[in-house]
Amino acid sequence: MGGQPPLQQQQQQQQQNFQSAPPAAMGGGISQGSSRYPNPTPQTTTQQGYQQTPQQQENVGGVGARTYPQYPGTTSSAPQQQQPQYGGGQPQQQQQHYQQGMPSSGYNPPQAPHSLNQGFQRYGPQPTPQSAASKIDPSQIPRPRHDSHADRTIFDTRNPQTGAPMHPPGATSNFMARDVGNANPRFIRSTTSTIPNQSDLLQTSGMPLAVFVNPLATLKNDEVQVPIVDNGGMGPVRCLRCKAYVNPGMRWVDHFRFACNFCAHLSECPREYACALGSDGKRQDWMQRPELCRGSVEYMAPEEYMVRAPMRPSYFFVIDASPSAVQSGVTVSACEVISRTLDNIQGGDTASVGIATFDGTVHFYAIRGDDENNNASNENQENEKPTTSNGATKTPKMLIVPDVDDPYAPLPKDLLVNLNKNKETLKTLLKQIPEMFANSRPSAVASGAAIKSAIDALKYKGGKVMLFLGSMCSGGWGKLEVRTHSGNVEKEPLKIMKPAEKCYQDCATEAAEYQIGIDIFVCGSQPVDLATLGVLTRTTGGTLYRYPNFNVQLDFAQLLNDVRWNFLRPQGMEAVMRVRASQGLGVAEYGGYFCKRTPTDVDLPVLDGEKSIMVNLRYEDKLVDGAEAYVQCALLYTTMTGERRIRVHTLALPVTSVLGTLFRNADLDAQTCFMVRKAANTLLGGKHTIAAAKDAALAQCVSSLYAYRKYCASNNASGQLILPEALKTLPLYTIGMYKSNGLRSEASADDRANWLFRMLKSDPSETTPSVYPRLFPLHFILEDDGFQANQKQRHDDGDQAASITDSFPPFPPCQWLSAEKLDGDGLYLLEDGGEMLVWVGRNYPQDRLKEVFGVDTVDQLDARRSMLPPNLPNERNKRMNAFINSMRKARSGYLRMRILKRNDAMETLFYNRLIEDRSVAGMSYVEFLCHVHRLIQNKFT
Ligand SMILES: [Zn+2]
Structure with missing residues (x-):
């Protein structure tokens, strides 16, 4: 320990200093604490994740570049053995039989099914939960496998020998994926990694069919970043009929023609893209072009992909300065956090920032100095140089918006200023704000008017509104009231999960049209009606943060880290996403955080690496057994440095007609995510009951376990509960969801809405821990x-x-x-x-x-x-x-x-989180498992 180099010591110290150092209490000045805060993700991620991209762009950009990493097929022998191969096979070896009376020496699945024919049936065909449950050894029922995270699995997305797509490791496991011609599961994950050849088989399996796409997902440190391809004016090569992007699955028939793996159309590529085929039938340059050998690539977008000059990042901070927010420390915390994280804003010299506060009225601050006024029309120029001495002594002028019923932004172009040129002025202002409002008198809180007018201020260029909120909007536009559900929470539609005022949805849609995203940081102890506020984030691709019972001492560190990571994480602006599926499949529906104006695309004013979009697939025709089906996600977006790019992820899924293969390749995390999102989406509409949401989840769970029992394990004694290995904890996660804040009946409205909104954007890797x-x-x-x-x-x-x-x-x-x-x-x-x-x-x-x-x-x-x-x-x-x-x-x-x-x-x-126990929220896990077993048995009769 003593001999460590200073740098390492420093890193370790930084890791340990996660303790919060909140700002001083109100009244005094804001102390610039010296404690350091780690990024939520290690700093190296940011460096490798983002800052290295331009380097890679140099490396792989242009025709014929050869430097992107290649993986010899010999380096990953160890993990291959653990990964199931595609193809036929008998699922019986993977079955696990759970029954009572086994020795309690830990969970140890038996290897010989026939020796276990005295399972559940001993307790009669219709055991009551209690009687059966009391005889079950809790140590013998399925639980997630222990994952120490000590060793990282290396996952090649295709089998290096056979080229077949591989079943991905669990979403929550510690893996390092190598893209060898199929997308990293962090970008796309399917509910089953083989796909049924027809809808009948899918229906029989009882499983859902959907993919979760997280196009900007944060990669692990040692994973290779998505290669950048610059084809110049030619742009990406695409199928001339269905517009799918060229990918490793396209079949080249000669030096310039290729058969599309999405629609089978034969297209010609541009002359400059032509290349002779080798003796193996592949293009000779296939290893040199990332788009021909990688599942994920990113193109520099040529001009035809732009409707205007790419956006530059703009942030409008809207801070609650009402008396209660001032007293509870929300105002001072927000100001301090913004001030400390201004340096983390991406976009270099082109980022701009504005600040507004609100109590009973809305106040804007005209920060722009005289020297900048002359430049007002040139603010998209890239070569503005920061002049740090500028503005240090400028005094911002406060502009008050008195009409909170019909709010607007005064002089919008004066409110957003270049960040680097005005950083000191901004910091001074942020320091003054808590003092300015220290003695203001109680009044209604016009947060709705503040959001509305901040959107107005950003309309001319797009950007992001970041709202720091301490209490409910109690006056002016969008006034809200505390809503409580009267009547039976379980069995009556939860109307309070629907936005209280339609104007919020309209406002969110309008913001999305102007490429404005909204993030909300709710730091209060009182209800704020998150079910209503949440639509602002959901529709614009923003993020909802919540700090219940906000306490400056305890929560400042989290607020600071959340805001910092919000700036640092992978993200993009003015994005449009489309998912294509190959012949026989179609996109039925998108789900998540976005705005939708056309049937095929989703609009994302802002998008970050923590937003996963669910794409439900449907059958349009029968698929060819043994072939590969494809799903391709194309995201057109603007980077924080103002480049227009197209990121393309292509996932190949082997097609099967064998139910056992389907079960073997079921993806538990993705199926859990599907189940949870379905419940979240249902409840947030305000039309359905919790009981109905639970029933739907239970039906999904039971139908797939029944199908497995009936068609893949029919040789076993009828009374046994036999679960497919891949889905063995689905009942556990189902009861976990029942008892979550989203579905437990005594949860407060804001707790519930917060959970549901969080689930609606979350990736399979985040859903599983939230239910278990x-x-x-x-x-x-x-x-x-x-x-x-x-x-x-x-x-x-x-x-x-x-x-x-x-x-x-x-x-x-x-x-x-x-x-x-x-x-x-x-x-x-x-x-x-x-x-x-x-x-x-x-x-x-x-x-x-x-x-x-x-x-x-x-x-x-x-x-x-x-x-x-x-x-x-x-x-x-x-x-x-x-x-x-x-x-x-x-x-x-x-x-x-x-x-x-x-x-x-x-x-x-x-x-509340000890979900295996019986509680007011429902049965114990053992009881629930018996219940599931009984429902499966009922389906047989
Ligand atoms: Zn096509």
Whole structure:
């Protein structure tokens, strides 16, 4: 440890300094804290993910460039063995039989099905949940496989020997994908990686058919970025009939003609693209052209793809300065966060920024100096040089919009200023705002009018509105009121999940038309009607952030990291996306965050790497068994540096007529995502009941498990519950969804809406933890000597990052989500992809308590105040911090954290997530599994 180079020490220190250093309390000035904050994703990601793109562009751009990485087929032998191959085969070997009375030596699936013919049927054909459940050994029922994340699987998207597309690793697993002619599953993932040859087979299987596309997904550090192709004026080569982009699946019949793998049409390529075929029938240049050997490429768009000059990034910050926001610290936090993250805004010298505040009225700030007025018409010029001394002493002029019922932006062109030229002025203004409003009198909160007029201010150029909101809109345009559902929450349509005012949807659609995206940071403790506000983000491709019971001490770090990552993450502007499917298939429907104006395309004023769009596929004809079907996503967008690009992902899916093959290649994470999104979409419409959403999810689960039981496992005794290996935890995830904030009946309206909106954009990798969180026995991590030895070994083996206390993984095995598994003298950490909850048993040893949290008794911990103390000088504290950091790094968002003790007022936050127990939210997992089993059996009779 002592001999580490300074840089590494610095990195480690940075990783540990995740503690919040909130701004000073109101009234005083804003202290520029010196604590550093890690990016939610390691810094290297940003560097490799974005800044290296231009280099790669140099490397691969132009005809005949040869430098993009190539993968010899010999380097990935290890993981291949674990990956199922496509083709026929008997699924029986993969079946797992779950039954009562097996020894409780952990989950250990039996290998010989015939020896297990005394399964569930012992309890009669119609066992009541209780009677059957009481006889089931909970240790024998399916749970997710432990993934320590210690070793990274290498995944070649096609089999290097046979060229066949490969079944992707689990969405939540630690893998490094290599695109060898098929898209990385981070960009496209299908609910099943082989596709039924006809709709009848799909129907029989009971499985959904959809793909999830995340065209700008953040790649892992060691994954090769999408190669950039610059064909000059020629642009991308496309099928002349269906306009599909050239891809590895197109068949070249001679030096200039190719048969389209989407519509079979024979097209001619431009003369300059022609190339002789080799003896293998392939173009001789296929390895030199990324579009011919990669599943994902990005083209520089020629002029015909532009309707106007590409946009430059513009941000309009709208800050709640109403008395309650000022008092609760929302105003000062927002100003401080914006001020600290201005340097993270992408777009270089061309980015522009505006600021507005609101209380009972809306206030804009004219920041532009005289020298800039002369340049007002030239602001899209690239060569504006920052002049840091400019503007340092300029005093912004406040412009008040008094009419909050019909709001507008005064002098729109004066409100947005060049960021680099005015950074100091902006920072000064942000420092002054909390003081300016420190003593304002209570009034209605005109947040709706503020959003509306900020959109107005951005209309002439497009961009992003970032709203920092402390309380509900209570006056002017878009005034809202607290809505509560009266009547039976479960069985009556949840009308309050529908926007209260139509004007919000109209406003969002209008914003989308002007290429304006809206992000909302809700930092309040009172209801704000998220079901209504959410449509602003959903329709414009924006993001909804929420900090319930916002507390400056506890939440400042998260707000800061969220805003920073919002600026740094992969993203684009003024985007249009279309998905094509090959002959026999069609796109039935898109789902997610976007605006739709034409039947075939989705419009995305803004898009980032955390937005996944669901694309439901339908059959238009029968597919050829044994062939490949294709799905292609084309995204036309503008980068943050003002380049128009077309990103194309092509996914090949082998076609099968064998049901067993289909089940073997079912994708659990994608199917869970489908189920959850369907429920979210249904409930947000406000027309359906929670009970109906649950029934639909249960029906999906039961129908596929029944199909497997009937057609793929019919040899087994009829009373047994036999689950396909690939979908064995589908019932667990279904009950997990039942008990989520989105569907549990006692959830508050904002909690529910927040969950539903989050699910509606989330990727399969994020959905699974949200329905089945991970529960780690932290005390084990802090104590286990074996763990320490393991880390030391990794360090000795040359893994420099794995110093003894500072590095995870391997993650220890998770515990079941059951209160029975909690020890009173233990310490647990629950993580669901959105937040971390640390639960402290009342008998957790006092000396440990002091070391880890710096307190003497459990009672000194309070969920509303307690935070981890920064870096106490002891081993346990260091290890705890290292573990928490590694959790945060594994997720792209910054995980909020709360420390709860036994009998804490907020303890239900934790217990609500122990979804395997019976609770007010529903059956236990064992009971639910029996219920599912019974429903499957009922289908047989
Ligand atoms: Zn075509």
